[in-house]
Amino acid sequence: MMNINNQKILAMEKRYRTNFINCLSGFKSINLVGTISQERVTNLAPVSSVIHVGANPPLMGMLIRPNTVPRNTLENIMTTGQWSLNHITEDFYKAAHHCSARYAKNISEFEQSGLTEEYLSLHCPYVKEASVKIGLTLKERIDIEVNGTHFLIGEVQEVVLPEDTISEDGFIDLELCKTITVSGLDKYHRTASIDRLPYAKVRDESLKEQSS
């Protein structure tokens, strides 16, 4: 095993450190964020920082770095209060990755990547090629002091997904949806099921947390 401490991390070359730290969390979701500007220019940006925030109300969060690509994304969300999340599949991951290039504000990544705009009940664009599409409205914006990033929380307004991918208990089979996963900034992986486990229970009642 290797042991790498904080000092060694701070001494790493910039690009090396970026790759290294971006891998630490483990495998990540990868979504294209679809937004539209006040001037009606559509925007797409890949993000691997989407997390579950709560089920009731249905909330999802996403961290955005203002000084990298999603700058237009943040502006558009603050203007319109809406964004879409679109699961990336193996069929279009190269086009999706291309959306991380630094296009000017008046250029749509849909055109540059060859992906197709689709509209549902919100104003923001969805990616027609995506299998799972989620429309969100902004509920809370948190400015993170320690490094000037922003955490945006949205409420799920609509979900579009393929037929017959939801189990009886609400679980979505993401492999049937062809959703893929990413590690670091740029490596894409498909998945294979190991197991689904039942709700974990305390083995001996006397060791259980007492509800207050």
Next chain:
Amino acid sequence: MMNINNQKILAMEKRYRTNFINCLSGFKSINLVGTISQERVTNLAPVSSVIHVGANPPLMGMLIRPNTVPRNTLENIMTTGQWSLNHITEDFYKAAHHCSARYAKNISEFEQSGLTEEYLSLHCPYVKEASVKIGLTLKERIDIEVNGTHFLIGEVQEVVLPEDTISEDGFIDLELCKTITVSGLDKYHRTASIDRLPYAKVRDESLKEQSS
């Protein structure tokens, strides 16, 4: 395709909705969070809400729900200012999953799950069986108004990982590390590499964002 709107989501049975919304983000990282209380009781809790926050300084964030299992986790982090993240592998995912059971505060999930405590330079326990281990110190705690959850940001103090898993450019091969991924609350998956893509560049210089 199926279209499920906010009203339909709110009308779902509670457990169904929890499963459904927990699947929406896509595949997630799965880590065991290791902490220790003031009374020196160790605690382990699985979390799938860890994200990258920044590389310089090296920061990671994690969302915690106070009213579910990681209650002791939050208390311990607020007391000690430290926690560990431990990548779950196929070799111990069942033991890791068991740590989500609601054990009382004076019971260590290490003992109950059969996983082994390990100590490095911080006070918090690591999981010996984990391949990638990250030690963090608390930098910022954000209380999310919209649903009473907490987003904790920590600075990476040390990383332990297997030899020969870091590429020349700092990228960590998580498959070599045997790290697995999760969907929803309880489904575990292994991964297989599709491709690693180069840094995306604007194809036509005239379409590029001008740095200000």
